[in-house]
Amino acid sequence: xxxxxxxxxxxxxxxxxxxxxxxxxxxxxxxxxxxxxxxxxxxxxxxxxxxxxxxxxxxxxxxxxxxxxxxxxxxxxxxxxxxxxxxxxxxxxxxxxxxxxxxxxxxxxxxxxxxxxxxxxxxxxxxxxxxxxxxxxxxxxxxxxxxxxxxxxxxxxxxxxxxxxxxxxxxxxxxxxxxxxxxxxxxxxxxxxxxxxxxxxxxxxxxxxxxxxxxxxxxxxxxxxxxxxxxxxxxxxxxxxxxxxxxxxxxxxxxxxxxxxxxxxxxxxxxxxxxxxxxxxxxxxxxxxxxxxxxxxxxxxxxxxxxxxxxxxxxxxxxxxxxxxxxxxxxxxxxxxxxxxxxxxxxxxxxxxxxxxxxxxxxxxxxxxxxxxxxxxxxxxxxxxxxxxxxxxxxxxxxxxxxxxxxxxxxxxxxxxxxxxxxxxxxxxxxxxxxxxxxxxxxxxxxxxxxxxxxx
Ligand code: ADP
Ligand code: NG1
Numbered sequence: 151x152x153x154x155x156x157x158x159x160x161x162x163x164x165x166x167x168x169x170x171x172x173x174x175x176x177x178x179x180x181x182x183x184x185x186x187x188x189x190x191x192x193x194x195x196x197x198x199x200x201x202x203x204x205x206x207x208x209x210x211x212x213x214x215x216x217x218x219x220x221x222x223x224x225x226x227x228x229x230x231x232x233x234x235x236x237x238x239x240x241x242x243x244x245x246x247x248x249x250x251x252x253x254x255x256x257x258x259x260x261x262x263x264x265x266x267x268x269x270x271x272x273x274x275x276x277x278x279x280x281x282x283x284x285x286x287x288x289x290x291x292x293x294x295x296x297x298x299x300x301x302x303x304x305x306x307x308x309x310x311x312x313x314x315x316x317x318x319x320x321x322x323x324x325x326x327x328x329x330x331x332x333x334x335x336x337x338x339x340x341x342x343x344x345x346x347x348x349x350x351x352x353x354x355x356x357x358x359x360x361x362x363x364x365x366x367x368x369x370x371x372x373x374x375x376x377x378x379x380x381x382x383x384x385x386x387x388x389x390x391x392x393x394x395x396x397x398x399x400x401x402x403x404x405x406x407x408x409x410x411x412x413x414x415x416x417x418x419x420x421x422x423x424x425x426x427x428x429x430x431x432x433x434x435x436x437x438x439x440x441x442x443x444x445x446x447x448x449x450x451x452x453x454x455x456x457x458x459x460x461x462x463x464x465x466x467x468x469x470x471x472x473x474x475x476x477x478x479x480x481x482x483x484x485x486x487x488x489x490x491x492x493x494x495x496x497x498x499x500x501x502x503x504x505x506x507x508x509x510x511x512x513x514x515x516x517x518x519x520x521x522x523x524x525x526x527x528x529x530x531x532x533x534x535x536x537x538x539x540x541x542x543x544x545x546x547x548x549x550x551x552x553x554x555x556x557x558x559x560x561x562x563x564x565x566x567x568x569x570x571x572x573x574x575x576x577x578x579x580x581x582x583x584x585x586x587x588x589x590x591x592x593x594x595x596x597x598x599x600x601x602x603x604x605x606x
């Protein structure tokens with residue numbers, strides 16, 4: 151259904167975070183906020199690094215979010231401030247096109263991605279705004295702080311300019327606009343940030359974008375644990391390298407089966423064109439792609455393209471340096487992970503007696519695939535996942551982009567207390583830096599609601 155994000159009445163009394171935000175806003179701008187908006191972060195339960203290949207994913211929104219207080223004015227500028235002093239103030243003209251510097255991914259450029267989404271969609275001259283942002287999603291930790299910020303900014307800009315867009319449209323345009331920061335993301339994070347509903351995880355499908363409820367089993371909870379190593383996607387090329395490898399693998403599979411590779415970009419498109427099952431695609435990968443890394447020369451030869459075409463058509467700005475490409479391993483992960491998402495959903499739907507164990511097994515297989523085939527884990531995450539499993543989790547895996555950030559574990563209800571205690575003892579307390587971060591790094595999470603506007 152094409153519904154808009156909700157507008158809720160809220161009381162400031164008793165809400166310390168909103169009250170603090172309001173006080174800071176008033177001190178800074180000498181007026182009261184007109185409204186507030188928030189957008190949640192998310193934890194992806196299964197389906198890693200497959201959204202940009204066109205495959206469905208299974209996230210849920212978390213309680214941590216980006217919250218913004220806003221007033222509207224005729225200054226011709228957008229003024230941005232942040233409750234966290236690490237994120238410096240920024241002012242930009244809203245009468246011109248919004249420029250985003252992808253070589254320098256400062257926090258306000260993420261906000262401006264959301265602003266730009268509305269400017270482009272509605273084709274309007276934007277109103278001036280004053281904003282103060284307050285975030286509780288740990289940055290660069292796989293819980294989607296960047297997209298929560300982009301989505302919150304999109305919602306703020308829509309509301310400030312009195313436009314009306316559905317959650318689906320907002321999710322689509324924010325996903326497209328976050329790419330201006332330089333990462334070629336797939337749209338999972340923006341979709342769940344707008345389409346989440348309290349109490350349920352969602353299967354997110356793409357083209358067309360759709361979100362379906364997934365009822366999680368009653369016998370277990372999901373626990374997030376941060377390995378305390380950050381990985382900023384836009385400031386590194388890890389993420390886009392994987393996007394590029396998947397794009398090239400698509401073309402190599404297409405070429406081997408007599409399809410026109412120039413027309414296909416995503417591994418799901420190759421599957422669709424070949425009318426094959428995921429199992430058949432896995433067999434095709436084994437048959438067609440070799441496990442040794444491919445060189446540029448070999449790929450150009452197979453695809454009958456020049457080195458210049460290779461650079462302009464296949465690479466992105468921050469992957470121009472790449473010389474070797476692991477196509478077999480990446481494609482194996484993607485088709486295998488896409489199948490695991492469908493199996494996870496099927497178990498949740500059919501609720502067999504051994505649901506928790508079956509889901510845990512799928513999560514463990516997902517982590518192994520991310521670690522060994524997709525190589526998006528890191529020693530800290532592997533250590534943490536190992537500790538979580540030893541501490542009573544039935545399944546544990548990295549969540550989000552990886553190379554740092556968080557793991558998500560499925561823990562039977564009766565073991566939660568002993569699990570938290572054991573992980574604290576084994577992973578956090580022995581290291582003073584981790585110990586200092588433990589409170590915000592290890593917590594039980596439940597499916598939360600999506601982005602909303604608040605009025606006092
Ligand atoms: P994630 O996996 O959390 O989405 P990214 O590395 O993609 O991580 O993005 C993190 C960036 O998002 C930060 O470096 C910062 O620029 C921005 N960001 C995250 N949280 C906030 C916040 N509360 N306020 C301002 N900017 C934020
Ligand atoms: P995080 O971990 O939030 O940075 C990123 C991508 C997702 C998805 C996951 C891996 C963006 C904004 N987010 O999420 O689209 O590909 O990695 O599954 O690029």
